[in-house]
Amino acid sequence: MASVHRESLSDQVSRLLLERIQAGEWEVGEKLPGETTLAPQLGVGRSTMREAIRQLAGRGVLVSRQGAGVFLRALAPTDDWDSLVMRTNIVAILEARIAVECEAAALAAARRTDADLVDIRAALASRDLARDDIVERVDADTAFHRSIVAASQNALLVELFDTFAARSRDAMVQMLALSAEPATDADQRLHADIVEAIAAGDAAGASDRSRRHLTALRTGVASTDDGEPS
Structure with missing residues (x-):
């Protein structure tokens, strides 16, 4: 019997953030708001927000720059x-x-x-x-x-x-x-x-x-x- 895999909270946040990106909320090259701003908007803690950002960075959508913040790299993974x-x-x-x-x-x-x-x-x-x-x-x-x-x-x-x-x-x-x-x-x-x-x-x-x-x-x-x- 196939098992049902529940989507983790960070996966949900990653998906929601990607939807906002693809809706045109930010332009490629633009800096995204910080975790302290995004996390309350999506109703999650900073650690969950950080993991969602890490996932999108791993898929080539976002890029983290030391001391500068997180920037939009591409509109699609x-x-x-x-x-x-x-x-x-x-x-x-x-x-x-x-x-x-x-x-x-x-x-x-x-x-x-x-x-x-x-x-x-x-x-x-x-x-x-x-x-x-x-x-x-x-x-x-x-x-x-x-x-x-x-x-x-x-x-x-x-x-x-x-x-x-x-x-x-x-x-x-x-x-x-x-x-x-x-x-x-x-x-x-x-x-x-x-x-x-x-x-x-x-x-x-x-x-x-x-x-x-x-x-x-x-x-x-x-x-x-x-x-x-x-």
């Missing part, structure tokens, strides 16, 4: 943002990238110039060298995919890609940091296969390989519901 970023925002952006990049890869195979191919191969090599640092890895991967979109000779597709890349960069860095998933030779080979299809003028092959890569990435992100990498 870190775990809430992680969930939103990894399962909602990133999945939606990857779905949009599939629509843009698969078509761009096909167009690149048909329209790329010799100079475009040099740029794409250089970006592929740079991507292979950026395995050890997560930020460099995300930036190098983005530069590689952008070089393919640029080779499509379609300025609107480039603009759309740049929009997606800018909105997802920090989230992708965070996702890789949380999953601790290493760069692999197999992943690099998959990207090399896309390049070879473009070099050969194989529009269907370039599009298909691009779709397989991005679909696998989307599936991996969407399956992190339990907080563990797929």
